[in-house]
Amino acid sequence: MPKPDKPDKHAAASQAVDILEEIAAMLNCHMDRRMLSTCISLIEQGVHPESLVQVIKELREIADETRREQQEAAVANSRR
Amino acid sequence: MAPDRVANALDNLITQIVPSRGPNEGQDSWQARYNLSHELVRAIINSPPDPDILSDVDRAADSIKRKLIQSNPSHALRFSDLYSRLLAVPVLKSKWAILYLLYALADSPDPKAPPPPLSIIQPSSSNYREAVARDAVKKRARARSKSIPLTRIEDDPMGESPIHEELPHKIPPSKEQRRIAEERQQQSELVRRDVSVKSALLSSNYAEIEPSETAILRDLPFTLQGVSSTTLPFTREDILKLPSSLPLPLVSILHTLAEPSLLYRRLDAFCQTPANGLLAQSLRSAISNELRSYLTLVATLEGQIRKALSLLDENAPRGGIGNTGVTLKRCVVWTREATMGLRLLSLIAEESENKKGGQIITLIHNFASSNGDPVVAAFAERLLGSFTRPWYGILRHWIYDGELSDPSLEFFVREQTDNEDTLRIKGNVWEDKYEIAQDMVPSIISQEFAQKIFLIGKSLNFIRHSCGDSLWVEDYSKAASKELRYGDTATVEVWIDEAYKTTMKRLMDLMETKFRLFVHLQALKDYILLGQGDFIALLMESLAANLDRPSGSQYRHTLTAQLEHAIRGSNAQYDSPEVLRRLDARMLQLSHGDIGWDCFTLEYKIDAPVDVVVTEWGNRQYLKVFNFLWRIKRVEFVLLSTWRECMTGSRRVLQSPIPAVVQTWKSTRGVLAEMIHFVGQLQYYILFEVIESSWGELQKRIRKEDCTLDDVIEAHRRYLEDITHKGLLGPKLRHHPSDNKERTTYLDQLSEILRFMLHYRDTIVGLYSWTSAEYTRRQEAELRNITRRDDDGGLTASDNVPSEFPALQERLRQLGTSFRTRLQILLGDLAYQPDVDMRFLGVAMNFNDVYQPARRKSKTAQTTSTAAAAAAGSANAPKP
Numbered sequence: 001m002p003k004p005d006k007p008d009k010h011a012a013a014s015q016a017v018d019i020l021e022e023i024a025a026m027l028n029c030h031m032d033r034r035m036l037s038t039c040i041s042l043i044e045q046g047v048h049p050e051s052l053v054q055v056i057k058e059l060r061e062i063a064d065e066t067r068r069e070q071q072e073a074a075v076a077n078s079r080r
Numbered sequence: 081m082a083p084d085r086v087a088n089a090l091d092n093l094i095t096q097i098v099p100s101r102g103p104n105e106g107q108d109s110w111q112a113r114y115n116l117s118h119e120l121v122r123a124i125i126n127s128p129p130d131p132d133i134l135s136d137v138d139r140a141a142d143s144i145k146r147k148l149i150q151s152n153p154s155h156a157l158r159f160s161d162l163y164s165r166l167l168a169v170p171v172l173k174s175k176w177a178i179l180y181l182l183y184a185l186a187d188s189p190d191p192k193a194p195p196p197p198l199s200i201i202q203p204s205s206s207n208y209r210e211a212v213a214r215d216a217v218k219k220r221a222r223a224r225s226k227s228i229p230l231t232r233i234e235d236d237p238m239g240e241s242p243i244h245e246e247l248p249h250k251i252p253p254s255k256e257q258r259r260i261a262e263e264r265q266q267q268s269e270l271v272r273r274d275v276s277v278k279s280a281l282l283s284s285n286y287a288e289i290e291p292s293e294t295a296i297l298r299d300l301p302f303t304l305q306g307v308s309s310t311t312l313p314f315t316r317e318d319i320l321k322l323p324s325s326l327p328l329p330l331v332s333i334l335h336t337l338a339e340p341s342l343l344y345r346r347l348d349a350f351c352q353t354p355a356n357g358l359l360a361q362s363l364r365s366a367i368s369n370e371l372r373s374y375l376t377l378v379a380t381l382e383g384q385i386r387k388a389l390s391l392l393d394e395n396a397p398r399g400g401i402g403n404t405g406v407t408l409k410r411c412v413v414w415t416r417e418a419t420m421g422l423r424l425l426s427l428i429a430e431e432s433e434n435k436k437g438g439q440i441i442t443l444i445h446n447f448a449s450s451n452g453d454p455v456v457a458a459f460a461e462r463l464l465g466s467f468t469r470p471w472y473g474i475l476r477h478w479i480y481d482g483e484l485s486d487p488s489l490e491f492f493v494r495e496q497t498d499n500e501d502t503l504r505i506k507g508n509v510w511e512d513k514y515e516i517a518q519d520m521v522p523s524i525i526s527q528e529f530a531q532k533i534f535l536i537g538k539s540l541n542f543i544r545h546s547c548g549d550s551l552w553v554e555d556y557s558k559a560a561s562k563e564l565r566y567g568d569t570a571t572v573e574v575w576i577d578e579a580y581k582t583t584m585k586r587l588m589d590l591m592e593t594k595f596r597l598f599v600h601l602q603a604l605k606d607y608i609l610l611g612q613g614d615f616i617a618l619l620m621e622s623l624a625a626n627l628d629r630p631s632g633s634q635y636r637h638t639l640t641a642q643l644e645h646a647i648r649g650s651n652a653q654y655d656s657p658e659v660l661r662r663l664d665a666r667m668l669q670l671s672h673g674d675i676g677w678d679c680f681t682l683e684y685k686i687d688a689p690v691d692v693v694v695t696e697w698g699n700r701q702y703l704k705v706f707n708f709l710w711r712i713k714r715v716e717f718v719l720l721s722t723w724r725e726c727m728t729g730s731r732r733v734l735q736s737p738i739p740a741v742v743q744t745w746k747s748t749r750g751v752l753a754e755m756i757h758f759v760g761q762l763q764y765y766i767l768f769e770v771i772e773s774s775w776g777e778l779q780k781r782i783r784k785e786d787c788t789l790d791d792v793i794e795a796h797r798r799y800l801e802d803i804t805h806k807g808l809l810g811p812k813l814r815h816h817p818s819d820n821k822e823r824t825t826y827l828d829q830l831s832e833i834l835r836f837m838l839h840y841r842d843t844i845v846g847l848y849s850w851t852s853a854e855y856t857r858r859q860e861a862e863l864r865n866i867t868r869r870d871d872d873g874g875l876t877a878s879d880n881v882p883s884e885f886p887a888l889q890e891r892l893r894q895l896g897t898s899f900r901t902r903l904q905i906l907l908g909d910l911a912y913q914p915d916v917d918m919r920f921l922g923v924a925m926n927f928n929d930v931y932q933p934a935r936r937k938s939k940t941a942q943t944t945s946t947a948a949a950a951a952a953g954s955a956n957a958p959k960p
Contacts (some may be wrong), residue, residue, distance in 0.1 A: 023159060023162055023179075026152075027144065031185070034096060038093050044173055045089065049181045051125050052125075053181055055090070056093070058117075059093065059098055062120075
């Protein structure tokens with residue numbers, strides 16, 4: 001891999017993230033730019049993509065559940 | 081790999097995805113969640129990666145592109161563009177991995193979206209339990225994932241990890257679990273996947289058969305047309321041989337397909353058979369029409385099969401027949417409706433074998449009107465439309481031309497064929513030429529309507545042939561003729577009604593003006609029923625001398641001459657010559673010993689068209705009434721002339737010095753007066769009470785507005801029946817059904833009474849001649865006494881007196897008594913007559929209760945009472 005200048009590399013990286021973001025939007029992945037770049041960096045570190053998929057899914061499920069519990073708690077609070 | 085950077089990034093990821101601490105959430109729960117996430121992530125990351133996934137950038141891109149093409153083609157284009165740009169970007173090392181990640185996460189649920197409403201569990205919701213269970217399962221799965229490494233499902237490209245365990249404590253881990261998971265997955269796939277996948281699965285399980293389905297399909301069109309083919313030969317007329325090597329399900333499909341084939345063959349054969357009759361022919365034509373549309377269907381089917389066979393892929397399992405869209409099963413579905421039609425047709429064809437004409441119509445109409453299946457009803461209805469055409473042709477010909485063009489006897493009107501007595505048929509064209517065959521009346525028209533149609537045609541035929549007015553019929557048929565068809569029953573009925581009215585009106589018009597039916601009826605009443613009094617009186621007077629002689633010496637020319645004389649001398653001369661021409665006097669068939677009175681008869685000749693009203697039976701009735709009336713008239717005439725002689729004689733020759741003779745004459749005159757009274761009452765009753773009132777009824781009936789010829793005939797028949805019944809000419813007494821021995825007709829009783837009268841009159845004549853002879857002798861004796869020449873003659877004469885007189889006296893008394901007895905029996909019968917008029921006759925005859933009406937029940941009582949009555953009656957006999 002060549003060694004480009006610092007701002008050059010940054011621009012290229014942001015371009016790549018732009019492209020990937022658009023693809024993600026087309027595929028309905030529901031990933032925002034921050035999350036996407038985190039994922040990209042993880043993969044660049046050598047994490048296997050399938051493991052990462054699994055991680056994201058599990059985390060989302062936990063998040064889902066958490067949010068639901070919070071909602072229930074809120075409903076319960078309001079009833080009270 | 082730099083583990084700390086990875087850990088950092090993962091931490092980032094966790095904080096990004098898992099929501100931060102909620103407002104009312106404790107620190108520990110958040111911490112616990114955070115720790116859980118961490119552990120989970122670490123476990124996953126540390127597990128060995130899947131070796132199957134190839135690190136190929138193109139492959140990931142391809143799968144993304146395919147997915148996009150399916151969902152949204154425009155996105156696919158955009159993606160190719162983006163992808164090429166991505167490849168140009170130098171920074172990223174493992175582009176495939178990122179693309180793979182994106183692909184795997186595609187269409188994942190939006191984590192920011194509000195949680196599904198299912199999560200707020202409604203107690204009322206039906207899937208409450210389900211939802212709770214699902215939640216529990218998820219939690220358990222997560223709990224397990226902490227302790228054991230997560231199992232993987234290899235063949236799921238989506239990387240989805242389905243939750244596939246409901247009873248974890250019962251199932252040993254790992255292997256068993258995995259098997260169940262696979263099963264469940266297959267199941268869910270089965271549900272999810274479309275038909276093509278299913279057929280692919282089926283085709284992979286397919287065993288080769290001989291002959292192959294393609295071969296059978298190729299031959300199927302021939303079979304459906306009833307033609308033998310190599311795989312499916314027809315061994316006999318009605319047997320289709322299936323190859324024995326086929327598996328059972330295919331055989332059952334072929335059985336279903338064989339039904340239309342066999343039905344077609346049978347119907348085709350049925351259409352070829354010669355038909356007897358127009359309707360049968362038309363049935364065959366209608367059926368072959370239906371068969372033609374069936375053949376069209378088969379042709380379409382064949383086209384489809386050919387097309388499908390040409391597309392066949394030899395390499396695919398089962399020749400790839402499942403993909404072409406034409407299979408044996410499809411053929412079954414396509415021919416289903418046609419099979420039902422064929423079934424119905426074959427039923428009709430079979431049933432119609434031994435039926436004809438209207439019966440076939442009834443048969444099919446039953447299917448059309450009373451079958452609950454709308455398909456069957458519509459089919460039969462369609463069939464009726466074309467099938468009934470010849471029948472309506474016949475109908476049309478019949479009601480507009482009055483001709484029966486029905487060579488094979490299919491119409492419900494039939495020409496009577498039994499020619500055993502052609503005379504009768506010739507005698508009554510109206511009644512006997514045509515008849516309705518009840519069993520041939522099709523159910524599409526009602527009985528009443530059939531009668532109407534029958535009348536129309538009969539009338540037209542009658543007008544044309546018997547009334548000689550074919551010109552009118554032709555004009556009428558030209559003007560009124562309409563096309564009759566099945567389907568619009570209401571219109572047909574209206575037209576028929578119209579035709580009915582026109583025809584009936586015309587016929588009655590013809591009868592009245594051209595054939596003077598009413599004039600003839602009037603003439604019959606005047607002459608045959610003795611309505612023209614002066615004519616009858618004159619005729620009787622002029623014929624009296626003649627008719628006293630035996631019937632052998634009656635000559636026709638004298639009779640006609642006297643008739644002519646009577647016409648000329650009475651008001652009859654002003655009648656129309658048309659009527660007088662028909663009047664004829666003649667003798668009935670001669671029998672020895674009869675005198676002219678018994679045989680003489682008047683006749684009124686009725687010819688062609690009118691004789692349908694005044695039938696032969698009517699003529700006989702008229703003759704009967706005439707004979708009866710003529711006899712009464714004659715008795716009356718005789719009695720009156722005797723009475724006249726007695727009256728004139730009593731002034732001279734009947735004067736007698738002997739008191740016994742005077743007494744005898746007195747009682748004789750009494751009985752005579754009774755008889756005259758009786759005859760007068762009888763005549764009055766018959767002429768006025770019976771004939772005139774019946775005539776009034778007849779007039780009322782035949783002058784009605786919508787009177788048809790049938791009505792006229794019926795009215796005339798009733799008229800004659802009334803006259804004969806009330807006129808005491810009825811065949812039997814109505815009452816006294818029990819004592820049949822004594823039962824005699826009124827006619828017999830009356831004849832007997834009339835005979836007594838004639839005998840009585842003869843005896844009176846004898847008495848008269850004896851008295852006058854005695855008178856003469858007395859005169860001579862007186863003369864001799866004056867001359868005093870010889871006394872012996874006077875003595876001998878007075879000796880002769882008692883020798884003849886007592887016999888006459890006895891006979892007169894006897895006849896008088898028996899007359900009275902008979903009369904009382906008759907009165908007794910009349911008094912218990914249900915008919916008011918006849919009871920009235922009894923009252924009129926016995927208005928001052930001179931007679932004791934005798935019940936016929938006890939003979940002894942009757943005789944005593946009559947004897948008493950006879951004694952009383954002689955004293956105060958009613959004067960006429």
